[in-house]
Amino acid sequence: MSKTYDVIVWGATGFTGRLVAEYLLKQYEVGKEVSWAIAGRNKAKLEKVREELNNAEIPLVVADSHDRESLEAMVKQTKVVCTTVGPYALYGNLLLELCVEHSVDYCDLTGEVQWMRRTIDAHHEKAQENKVKIVHCCGFDSIPSDMGVFFLQQEAQKRWEAYAQEIKYRLMGAKGGPSGGTVASLDNVAIEAKEDPKLMEEVILNPYGLNPKGEQVGKDVPDLNESAYDEDFQAWIAPFVMAVINTKVVRRSHALSHYPYGKNFRYEEATHVGPGFVNRVKASITATVTDALFNPGSILKWVIDQFLPDPGQGPSKHQRETGFFKIILLGKSADGKTLKVKVKGDRDPGYGSTSKMLAEAAVCLAKDRENLPENFGVITPSTAMGAHLLNRLQENSGVTFSVVEE
Numbered sequence: 001m002s003k004t005y006d007v008i009v010w011g012a013t014g015f016t017g018r019l020v021a022e023y024l025l026k027q028y029e030v031g032k033e034v035s036w037a038i039a040g041r042n043k044a045k046l047e048k049v050r051e052e053l054n055n056a057e058i059p060l061v062v063a064d065s066h067d068r069e070s071l072e073a074m075v076k077q078t079k080v081v082c083t084t085v086g087p088y089a090l091y092g093n094l095l096l097e098l099c100v101e102h103s104v105d106y107c108d109l110t111g112e113v114q115w116m117r118r119t120i121d122a123h124h125e126k127a128q129e130n131k132v133k134i135v136h137c138c139g140f141d142s143i144p145s146d147m148g149v150f151f152l153q154q155e156a157q158k159r160w161e162a163y164a165q166e167i168k169y170r171l172m173g174a175k176g177g178p179s180g181g182t183v184a185s186l187d188n189v190a191i192e193a194k195e196d197p198k199l200m201e202e203v204i205l206n207p208y209g210l211n212p213k214g215e216q217v218g219k220d221v222p223d224l225n226e227s228a229y230d231e232d233f234q235a236w237i238a239p240f241v242m243a244v245i246n247t248k249v250v251r252r253s254h255a256l257s258h259y260p261y262g263k264n265f266r267y268e269e270a271t272h273v274g275p276g277f278v279n280r281v282k283a284s285i286t287a288t289v290t291d292a293l294f295n296p297g298s299i300l301k302w303v304i305d306q307f308l309p310d311p312g313q314g315p316s317k318h319q320r321e322t323g324f325f326k327i328i329l330l331g332k333s334a335d336g337k338t339l340k341v342k343v344k345g346d347r348d349p350g351y352g353s354t355s356k357m358l359a360e361a362a363v364c365l366a367k368d369r370e371n372l373p374e375n376f377g378v379i380t381p382s383t384a385m386g387a388h389l390l391n392r393l394q395e396n397s398g399v400t401f402s403v404v405e406e
């Protein structure tokens with residue numbers, strides 16, 4: 001069936017959705033190679049966003065998460081819905097259900113693992129039947145991890161004719177800041193986990209919590225939750241707040257691909273802090289703060305909250321443009337060879353780079369559809385889009401993947 005739009009960005013009145021629209025306008029203009037529209041629940045707010053973007057040609061679509069009719073009308077008009085309406089566990093259910101029902105591809109920025117588990121259980125099979133791609137985690141979590149592993153393994157094959165058996169992700173540096181929407185989403189995960197010990201045990205603390213049921217075993221252990229010394233990097237490391245999402249996405253990709261790296265494949269993530277005593281102390285402090293983020297009701301969490309933004313707010317343009325991230329992935333072969341890959345972003349991770357990654361994922365789903373891997377269901381960025389997404393990211397988004405030659 002012919003569609004009016006390639007992509008509709010739902011949530012364009014929010015902090016991140018607006019950045020996605022800004023990027024699409026700059027990269028693809030309006031009504032040219034990619035036909036796209038902005039959507040939200042409030043027409044006046046959408047008009048204001050359009051005015052601020054200074055382009056009266058951008059089409060507007062009004063749809064509220066609680067109004068089935070408006071959501072269905074939106075879904076039917078487009079090939080892909082790209083949503084930044086979060087917390088997704090609160091506002092995302094009906095949209096996702098309708099995308100599956102109407103065979104409309106979908107991408108989002110959720111990092112809410114509890115919700116992802118629920119969407120997998122409720123929709124994966126039907127989405128496979130309907131040949132729909134439902135792709136969570138198309139931002140800083142988890143594209144650098146998922147596509148970084150994909151890239152590293154391609155390079156390992158070229159060099160070794162074998163895959164790495166173990167990969168370590170180290171966040172070497174980043175500059176940016178959180179938005180109120182992300183804070184609200186993280187808080188929602190922590191609150192749900194605290195209220196439901198089964199969810200904590202079966203999904204959040206389970207390294208394979210997003211794997212298909214019956215396939216939740218492997219060599220990996222729960223994510224790092226204290227400071228430690230890493231011999232490979234000769235440095236102190238600390239827990240990485242997004243590891244709880246990213247590591248599970250990487251393992252789900254592996255499972256959905258039928259374990260090409262072998263059943264003994266291991267993957268973990270941490271923040272690189274550095275060598276020496278001062279960094280040892282910094283690593284311990286980082287571990288304490290990370291722990292508090294997942295501990296609603298603690299005094300430290302209350303103190304941290306005083307410095308965090310409200311929904312709709314986030315890092316300034318200057319902070320985004322001077323922001324960056326740098327990740328090193330270290331792969332090891334079964335016979336001890338090593339390969340390092342660098343993943344870099346030219347904007348702050350959470351918003352500047354995230355909005356470009358999400359927009360490119362949406363465009364990839366819409367424009368490269370015929371050539372994408374034949375994987376459907378509630379899947380991951382690498383299994384949904386593979387090399388096509390990698391190429392678009394490398395060419396357009398300022399997120400680069402390269403081998404570190406040593």
Ligand SMILES: NC(=O)c1ccc[n+]([C@@H]2O[C@H](COP(=O)([O-])OP(=O)(O)OC[C@H]3O[C@@H](n4cnc5c(N)ncnc54)[C@H](OP(=O)(O)O)[C@@H]3O)[C@@H](O)[C@H]2O)c1
Pocket residue numbers: 010011012013014015016017040041042045063064065066084085086087088091109110111137138139140141142179180181182183185186311312313314349350351354
């Ligand atoms: N994975 C990552 O790397 C990453 C990075 C950034 C953000 N995120 C996630 O992205 C999400 C959005 O973050 P944000 O900072 O952009 O949040 P935000 O500024 O609070 O924006 C939320 C958007 O949702 C809309 N909305 C709220 N309730 C709605 C409803 N009932 N129907 C339709 N729309 C509704 C809001 O519309 P109104 O303007 O009308 O209120 C707004 O457009 C969060 O879940 C966050 O965690 C993830």
